[in-house]
Amino acid sequence: MSPTPSPTVRTRGLGRLYDDDYALVGLDAEFPGGTVTALLGPNGAGKSTLMGILSTLMRPSEGEVRYGDVLHDDPMARALVGYVGHRTMLYRPLSARENLRFFGRLYGVLDLDDRVDRLLAEVGLTRDAERPAGDFSRGMAQRLTIARALLPGPSLLLLDEPLTGLDRDGVAMAVRLFGAERDRGAVVVMASHDLAATGDLADRALILRRGRKAYEGPVEGDLAVLYRDVLGGEAAA
Amino acid sequence: MTEARPPAPRPPRTRAPGYTRTVLIVLAKDARTELRSKQTLATMLLFGLVLTFVYAFGFVSDPATNKKVMPGAMWGALLFAGTLGVGRTFAREAEDGAFGALVLSPAERSAILLAKIAVNVALSALVMVVVVPLLAVMLRVDLTDCAGLIALQLLLGAIGFAAVGTPLAVMAVSARFAEVLLPIVVFPMVTPVLIAGVKGASVALGTAIETDPWPWLQFTAAYGLVFGAGGLFLFERMVTE
Amino acid sequence: MRLLFPAATALGAVAIGVAHYLAFVHVPMESTMGAVQRIFYFHVPSAWLFYLGALLCFGASLGYLINRKARWDAFAHASAETGLVFGLIVVVTGPLWARPVWGVWWNWEPRLTTMSLVLLMFAAYWVVRAFGGPGQGVRRFAAVLAVFAGPSIYFVRVAVNRWGGVHPPAETASRSDDVIKLTMYTCFFLLLFVFGLLLRIRYRAHRDALTVRAVRRRLARLGGI
Numbered sequence: 001m002s003p004t005p006s007p008t009v010r011t012r013g014l015g016r017l018y019d020d021d022y023a024l025v026g027l028d029a030e031f032p033g034g035t036v037t038a039l040l041g042p043n044g045a046g047k048s049t050l051m052g053i054l055s056t057l058m059r060p061s062e063g064e065v066r067y068g069d070v071l072h073d074d075p076m077a078r079a080l081v082g083y084v085g086h087r088t089m090l091y092r093p094l095s096a097r098e099n100l101r102f103f104g105r106l107y108g109v110l111d112l113d114d115r116v117d118r119l120l121a122e123v124g125l126t127r128d129a130e131r132p133a134g135d136f137s138r139g140m141a142q143r144l145t146i147a148r149a150l151l152p153g154p155s156l157l158l159l160d161e162p163l164t165g166l167d168r169d170g171v172a173m174a175v176r177l178f179g180a181e182r183d184r185g186a187v188v189v190m191a192s193h194d195l196a197a198t199g200d201l202a203d204r205a206l207i208l209r210r211g212r213k214a215y216e217g218p219v220e221g222d223l224a225v226l227y228r229d230v231l232g233g234e235a236a237a
Numbered sequence: 238m239t240e241a242r243p244p245a246p247r248p249p250r251t252r253a254p255g256y257t258r259t260v261l262i263v264l265a266k267d268a269r270t271e272l273r274s275k276q277t278l279a280t281m282l283l284f285g286l287v288l289t290f291v292y293a294f295g296f297v298s299d300p301a302t303n304k305k306v307m308p309g310a311m312w313g314a315l316l317f318a319g320t321l322g323v324g325r326t327f328a329r330e331a332e333d334g335a336f337g338a339l340v341l342s343p344a345e346r347s348a349i350l351l352a353k354i355a356v357n358v359a360l361s362a363l364v365m366v367v368v369v370p371l372l373a374v375m376l377r378v379d380l381t382d383c384a385g386l387i388a389l390q391l392l393l394g395a396i397g398f399a400a401v402g403t404p405l406a407v408m409a410v411s412a413r414f415a416e417v418l419l420p421i422v423v424f425p426m427v428t429p430v431l432i433a434g435v436k437g438a439s440v441a442l443g444t445a446i447e448t449d450p451w452p453w454l455q456f457t458a459a460y461g462l463v464f465g466a467g468g469l470f471l472f473e474r475m476v477t478e
Numbered sequence: 479m480r481l482l483f484p485a486a487t488a489l490g491a492v493a494i495g496v497a498h499y500l501a502f503v504h505v506p507m508e509s510t511m512g513a514v515q516r517i518f519y520f521h522v523p524s525a526w527l528f529y530l531g532a533l534l535c536f537g538a539s540l541g542y543l544i545n546r547k548a549r550w551d552a553f554a555h556a557s558a559e560t561g562l563v564f565g566l567i568v569v570v571t572g573p574l575w576a577r578p579v580w581g582v583w584w585n586w587e588p589r590l591t592t593m594s595l596v597l598l599m600f601a602a603y604w605v606v607r608a609f610g611g612p613g614q615g616v617r618r619f620a621a622v623l624a625v626f627a628g629p630s631i632y633f634v635r636v637a638v639n640r641w642g643g644v645h646p647p648a649e650t651a652s653r654s655d656d657v658i659k660l661t662m663y664t665c666f667f668l669l670l671f672v673f674g675l676l677l678r679i680r681y682r683a684h685r686d687a688l689t690v691r692a693v694r695r696r697l698a699r700l701g702g703i
Contacts, residue, residue, distance in 0.1 A: 102266045106259065111250070426626060436640075
């Protein structure tokens with residue numbers, strides 16, 4: 001469906017220590033271009049750690065991540081990643097447009113004005129574009145932070161609880177946008193408590209348990225059912 | 238699932254900015270943020286003004302003594318106002334975790350630190366431009382003969398201070414009581430700048446035994462250079478977990 | 479092996495006793511300063527050990543920034559704490575000696591000033607560790623602090639020396655005879671042993687704290703706690 005899918009992101013023997021304890025152990029996983037992978041697991045299973053490492057904000061203690069040919073400690077890797085995290089990562093005194101323009105410049109986005117206009121329209125903030133982000137409700141700030149992540153056209157889109165604070169329209173918009181990113185070939189990894197919304201998007205799932213891989217493969221049927229099947233009694237956590 | 242969806246958007250073309258350009262982009266952003274909120278500069282300036290009164294009431298005396306007190310008053314103001322400044326510029330970055338997005342961007346990470354150091358130097362310089370003449374008026378010290386030298390000393394001192402204070406302020410945001418910890422941590426480390434500055438200023442004012450201001454200037458410059466280079470070199474290590 | 483540490487601790491206690499004997503009984507009275515000079519057998523080795531602690535903390539912190547192994551950080555923390563204990567001995571014994579010899583408690587002697595400033599830096603380090611919270615970010619903060627303290631010590635020394643140029647150079651026990659020197663070095667090695675013991679205790683404590691947190695996290699993952 002997409003002309004040029006982004007290269008597969010691979011982890012090999014990926015491990016991360018915290019206080020002498022592994023938060024993530026020996027993870028071999030693949031995230032192909034043009035797919036949405038749902039990243040699931042109980043609290044403390046290593047989801048945030050994996051997200052952190054994939055985003056390049058955390059260093060692996062062992063193993064490696066490859067973004068196609070690019071290794072995780074190559075500064076080039078950062079240009080490939082778009083990240084929506086727990087916090088909005090915005091500057092409150094700056095307007096929505098200024099926030100996007102600033103990050104767009106840092107990524108060296110060409111035709112920035114067009115790109116910003118289109119993204120503002122897509123996340124439904126055109127009318128509020130000149131208002132400072134500090135005045136935004138949580139939902140509006142989340143829309144803006146999604147736009148910020150999409151801005152450079154990342155080949156790996158990391159979504160850590162991306163639906164936080166969004167109303168029903170917002171969730172629908174986000175799901176549509178993330179789907180479009182997948183369709184243009186991006187690697188999308190999404191961790192969310194909203195299993196229904198995640199299930200609408202996900203083609204694949206990576207389920208972690210206690211820092212290890214419990215399931216990696218396609219999602220056929222209901223994501224919530226798959227999750228319960230894999231984790232059994234632990235799924236409640 | 239994909240029935241009436243518009244065609245997938247083409248990704249934009251990108252060209253990562255070079256080092257200097259990154260510094261300028263971050264600088265422009267901070268300047269804009271500051272002009273918008275005026276928070277940091279206003280608080281620093283007001284704090285500087287309050288300090289001048291504290292010094293004036295505490296030390297004002299006969300002209301000869303005033304001349305001896307002047308260097309300490311100036312450099313005390315630079316240090317106190319500067320600490321306030323470095324803390325503030327990063328409190329804003331930490332507010333909604335924006336610093337994370339900054340660090341995640343492909344921009345050279347040390348360029349971000351360089352820009353932040355420059356911001357802090359600029360803020361300190363702006364404050365000193367107001368505070369030093371005011372101190373001179375209040376303590377009735379004539380600075381006209383040595384204004385250039387004193388300005389140079391303060392500028393180099395502000396650079397040395399920012400070179401140490403800025404990376405430490407970046408690191409402090411993840412600690413509890415960051416605003417209290419920062420001065421405790423920064424002050425002992427910048428005492429060489431303070432000593433060199435106060436001594437250099439008393440040389441400039443002619444109240445010291447020495448008459449050559451250059452050794453102190455060189456010392457302050459070396460300090461700024463060593464910590465600036467060290468910070469830039471280590472910054473990558475500092476901001477990744 | 480289980481008795482090794484208690485035995486070493488007992489030996490450390492003996493070492494402290496021996497050091498006191500050497501300093502207060504064995505060594506002859508120094509002619510110009512009198513009894514108060516005996517403070518030097520603790521004062522000077524303690525200063526060396528303080529700087530040793532600072533050096534170890536600097537090295538381990540730099541290592542931690544590079545390899546991110548929590549144990550390196552635990553070691554840096556332990557060295558700073560142990561160094562601080564000896565630093566405290568230095569700043570307490572210094573004025574006790576200065577008062578009778580120089581007539582003042584404090585005289586901005588360059589070495590004393592440098593020492594106090596470096597002590598303040600590591601006290602700040604300790605405050606960060608004690609009150610900053612347990613997170614990874616705080617560890618990195620502390621590590622950067624210790625790494626910056628390294629070159630700082632040099633600059634403080636240079637600045638303080640030049641600043642204190644008006645004062646006459648300090649007269650210490652440097653022009654002393656062989657017995658005094660030998661006693662000084664012996665005391666240093668005895669105290670070095672105590673330094674090693676303290677370092678080990680603190681390192682163990684921090685390492686165990688890491689283990690406890692790791693176990694707790696593992697239990698939390700299992701749904702306990």
